[in-house]
Amino acid sequence: MFSLASTGTISRDGITNESLAHFQTAWPGEKIEKDDIFYYTYGLLHSPDYRTRYAESVYKNLPRIPRVKTAADFWAFSRAGRTLGDLHVNYETVERYPVTIKQGDLRLADIKNPEAFYRVTKWAFGKNGKEKDKTSVIYNGNITMQDIPLEAYDYVVNGKPALEWVMERQVVKVDKASGIENDANRYANETMNNPAYPLELFQPVITVSLRTMEIVRDLPKLEVME
Template identity: 65%
Template sequence: MRFSAETSTAFNLPPQLPRTPLPTLAPPSLYRPFTKQWLYFNRRFNEMVYQMPRMFPNAGVDNRVICINGVGAQKEFSVLMTDYLPDLHLLQTGQCFPLYVYDDVKAGGGDGPQAGLFAPASDDERKRRDALTDEGLAHFQSAYAGENVGKQDVFYYVYSILHSQDYRERYADNLRKELPRIPCVKTAADFWAFSKAGRKLADLHVNYETVEKYALQIEGGGLLLTDADYRVEKMRYGKNGKDKDLTTLIYNDKITVKGIPLEAYEYVVNGKPALDWVVERQCVKTDKDSGIVNDANDWAIETMNNPRYPLELFQRVVTVSLETMKIVRSLPSLDILALSQQPVSALPPTVTTLAV
């Protein structure tokens, strides 16, 4: 285990970690796309938590965050929404923009000291408010006068715009150098089309563990399979000569999955298809330095109470991938207001200037 210089100095580490148990909680977090892990969080050891205490002040808090690549990321622009605390590298050098922020009332705001990221907080200690500023909302309301545009409408509009292929292609250079700027589309009809599509995308991505499983051909014993037969060590795709057969997945030595639609691989998150993230992360892997074993079967059995979880996750992410691309393809063409027609005579606002 490695510590920063400040943490090592503060706790005189090494030579020895304290043996007395420290007050900690281990909530689930989104570690990689469509992959959850327990987050060991103790404020004495997590030196840099940034604004996360304002987004997720305690386990189970109601929030959603739009996660994007950070500025200067080497991978192509990507975006993913989650309702769990995200890992910094969920998306490469990621940054997050929440639906809500939770201000610490006792500290007079969200930046004061607190016991810990997941310290219990009563309603009197935390005040929830929309992260989108009133100025950010007014920017869009003035663009669509007469429309009942609310803050959540704008939040999901942003999520949808960031999925638009037109947007990503037109502003590819900008997205590598700066945070995304969010333009106003020309018509209210297009605004609502983007906003409603953004809600659908958000629900798909947040609820990926409960969407319908895609009906794949699962070969290898049928009703004779026991729970133990669903143990996974390392999934791999089939072979078609020297090439990968992406329509086939060798789940383990007893189960083979066939009939995977190739269109599902078109949904790419953080540099690779969403399905590849499942194949990569649902495995048994031993860390070379520490010898610690990361076993996806433990999560399946102990947390999900379902030994079939890795296989079913793959099926569900097939559904998520297909439905995501269906929604993305249905988005309106990106027909935006000229700068002179924007609500203010300036560049479109970045996601940061829209929220606090």
């Protein structure tokens, strides 16, 4: 939560003192601060065990945040949440996954008009016979990405793989209600000063997706106090 003051924007935590005491009393002697609880919660919300056990609560009410049985598990979830938070907030700066470009190494290409070369209107998956081939993504007529690991699609955000959110949003699309054209290329060229931005966004999201799932697989089994 943020608010504006005369000195600029200041941040305020969303953890109450009651919540802090609730967790501190669970493991006397542990030095638990509010940010530890924040990241614990973020890590916990990524736990497959948590999502299964509290599915109804998550979808219908405010998520229930239980205390795990051991301090070791608390810190494991908190550390995981901290790493996940850094990944997800700074996803644009994460290293790009080294996909193969079917047409060749773009770093060696003589691109005379980058805005035209990298212009994207609609992404598409490759084909394996009649089936979609998600290891291959057609960015535009000049660029097809290959060797995309299928496990990257396991990272799902709001019911859809994060990679598919990129493919859906980084396009040219007219809003039916307003008639306004949303053009990802305009943002890439005018705001990011990088015509290749939509393409280059897809690659770090592959890395984020893979790392996220690695962290999720290493989370402790969920055993709660109450």
